Structure formats: C-alpha cells, structure tokens
Amino acid sequence: MxxxxxxxxxxxxxxxxxxxxxxxxxxxxxxxxxxxxxxxxxxxxxxxxxxxxLTEEAATESLRDSLQQLTKGASSVTEFLRKFKLFCEQLAAIGHPVAETDKIHWFLRGLGPSYEGFSIVIRTIKPAP
Incomplete structure (x- = not known):
C-alpha cells in the first residue's frame, strides 16, 4: 500500500x-x-x-474500529462531526450502516469529558435525537 x-x-x-x-x-x-x-x-x-x-469484512471492521476510537481532541466540533459522519457514510455505502443508538453513544463519547453535561442531556432525551 x-x-x-x-x-x-x-x-x-x-x-x-x-x-x-x-x-x-x-x-x-x-x-x-x-x-x-x-x-x-x-x-x-x-x-x-x-x-x-480490503475485503468487505475487513473494511467494515476497520471502519467500525476507527469510528469507535474517533475523538474530538483538539479539533473543532464541526471537524469532529465531519469525520464522524464520513465513517458512518462509508459504512452505510458498503452495506453495514451504524445503528442510531451506536452513533449517539460513540459520538458523545468521542466529544470527551468537557462535553459531559451536554452528553447527559442528549442521553436523557426520549426518543433519541
């Protein structure tokens, strides 16, 4: 490669x-x-x-791992969201869309501890946004 x-x-x-x-x-x-x-x-x-x-199975695992490990870090929320959406779109394009509950969980976790208050509020909204 x-x-x-x-x-x-x-x-x-x-x-x-x-x-x-x-x-x-x-x-x-x-x-x-x-x-x-x-x-x-x-x-x-x-x-x-x-x-x-990559094979479809390897691509799926690679993308899911990348999505789960993605963190905001020093980037802006907008940039973090762009990267997050790209992984989700790539997974959907190969026939393995991410469940909405997983998207919410992984996105909020990736924001980090400084967004804990926001994360708590979003998790309490029913139905999930």
Whole structure:
C-alpha cells in the first residue's frame, strides 16, 4: 500500500503529517485555505485506495474500529462531526450502516469529558435525537 500511495503522491496522508490550516488570513480577513480543500480531496482519495484494497469484512471492521476510537481532541466540533459522519457514510455505502443508538453513544463519547453535561442531556432525551 505504501508504494501505491506513494505513486499517487498521497504518502503524507499516512505518515503522520498534519493537514494545512482550514483557514488563512488574507488582507486581515479569514478565508478558506485552498490548500486545505485540495488536501481534503487527496485525503479522501487515500482513504478510498486503502478501503478498496480490503475485503468487505475487513473494511467494515476497520471502519467500525476507527469510528469507535474517533475523538474530538483538539479539533473543532464541526471537524469532529465531519469525520464522524464520513465513517458512518462509508459504512452505510458498503452495506453495514451504524445503528442510531451506536452513533449517539460513540459520538458523545468521542466529544470527551468537557462535553459531559451536554452528553447527559442528549442521553436523557426520549426518543433519541
């Protein structure tokens, strides 16, 4: 896989390199960073190459593990949600959708302890949002 990703100039997406900033400052105004958009498209291409090389069973387990281990960390809630939704969509696309209760549980757990109050409120709402 390293050779394949290298051939497509996608090695930076698996070697631990950080993506470019989502926004840049131009003339004292914040603007979308075009390098980030390009990096995101290339990142999705790298993910597709990796996933296409897996059997359906291995891809399902890999995606489910990634989804369960995903955490907000230092990223914004919006970025965390984008990554979370991408994993859910990929699982649904290969015929293994995630149950709504699992989505809620894993998402709230991934937010971390600083969102504990929010998580408690969401878990008490019936029916689940």
């Amino acid at each position: 390293t050779l394949l990703l290298g051939l497509h100039k996608l090695s930076a997406h698996i070697d631990g390199s950080s993506p470019p900033a989502e926004t840049i400052v131009v003339a004292d105004k914040t603007a979308p960073n075009p390098e980030f958009a390009s990096w995101t498209a290339a990142d999705q291409k790298a993910a597709l190459l990796l996933l296409s090389s």
